[in-house]
Amino acid sequence: MVTARHLDLAIIGSGPAGLAAAVKARQSGIKDVVIFERDERPGGILPQCIHNGFGLQKFKTELTGPEYANRYIKMAIAHSVDIELDTMVLEIDKNRTLTAVSEYGGLRTYQCKSIILAMGCRERPRGAIGIAGTRPAGIFTAGQAQRLVNIEGYMPGEAIVILGSGDVGMIMARRLSLEGAQVKAVTEIQPFTSGLIRNEVQCLHDFDIPLLLSHTVVEIHGDKRVEGVSVAEVDQGWQSLEGTEHFIACDTLLLSVGLIPENELSKMAGVSLDPRTGGAYVNELLETNVRGIFSCGNVLHVNDYVDEVSNEGEIAARGAKNRIKGRPVGRKRKIALVGNKTIGQIVPQAISGQRPVTLCIRVKRPMEKLTLRIGDVFEKKIAYARPSEMIQIRLPKKIFSELEPSSVRLNVSCEER
């Protein structure tokens, strides 16, 4: 029988969410903070994101992924955060018992006062999108290719087609072009890009890479290695249009078709997941339905900017601190935020109205000149909104004083004016 070690705060994952949570937790006086990291180095996905654009908000300067991670790792060390590398968390339960294993430490259990989930997300693979054709070598997710090029120093191929216009896909289009590959096309099934405009300009336009909107890969060809793909235009229902199919010769297909929060551990602990975000249902301090378990960063919902991920880590740390010190965590009252048909997702999904809160909202389709309404307590005119760009709205505490004490729900909508 193994005796459990007691821990104030366990953080799962040492990416930008986990590191920021750990630093904030130590700064606010939590003694025992341990980060569990399955990789052999801290930083999560950041070390392979060698492009710039990180840290504009947090550090007021434009950093690359490794630089952003480096700063946070040094802060974590300076604040005596214990980072257990090469350590896999096998299980957590609703009583916050955590089981981890590593080569040097063996199997061990911890009884935690609080747990912060910061496991990030993973990429949607080929199997999830059902493309017809053979199963040759040369099909990678964009992030896999990114790791190969930037960490291992291998090129995945020479002639490349990228399916999906997610940010990682577009960033890899530039990276592979710079390294001498020919990127033949980026196809996007929607009539608009699913990444940031900045990436469309600097990653595709700069290298004359065609972006085929309302197009998708309908078949993969090749025996041992990819020899090409069939690309077709699609209608509004994403069905391919007859007569538009054409062949593009290539040796590599990259998939950039979405990210999915990695919540296997969360489910073990009984954390309820929101089908719209793929992450936990949380309140404004990012506490899940399980007391003392918090969720932040891309395991909660996929963010656009790393700075937002770190901000969420800090909010979760505040929540964890309140839980550890027996202070309110916003559970006394629950006001559900319910989006109408224009809203893709909202985080947090419920609030207490006891403190100010930042709402993260994604619309379902691009809109212009819209009005965002939250119940009848808040209204804001917004010039434009896109699904690829999260809207962040800071709600001051005072607006909730206008609410009926009995109200349990606020409708959220975006309507074009």
Add this chain to the structure above:
Amino acid sequence: MSNLQELICITCPKGCVTKVWKEKGNIKIEGRICKKGKEYIKQEYIEPKRVLTSTVVVDRSSIKRLPVRTREAIPKKELFAAMNQLSEIRIKPPVEIGAVIISNLLNTGVDVIACDDLL
């Protein structure tokens, strides 16, 4: 107007589309654009610049690549020449983050620096 270009501003996520041309030595911009955007569009019209980020080969380490970047933006037309020069570099640990890997890259006046510590 043969010198007309359509440029998208990337200063913020809005992505304003502008038309830019030269008239009697002055740069003219058509399309609503903020002050910050105007500066970017002008620079983009005169001489587009980019921060180049890449990696260099590491010798004698279990780590295979060291991420590097130009300290500031360099002319876009120099990107491939810069990549060629980076491909010649072999680096040995230790390297400290921020250390100069190539000084005055291609006479641009801009250094290439290390983006991580290499122990």
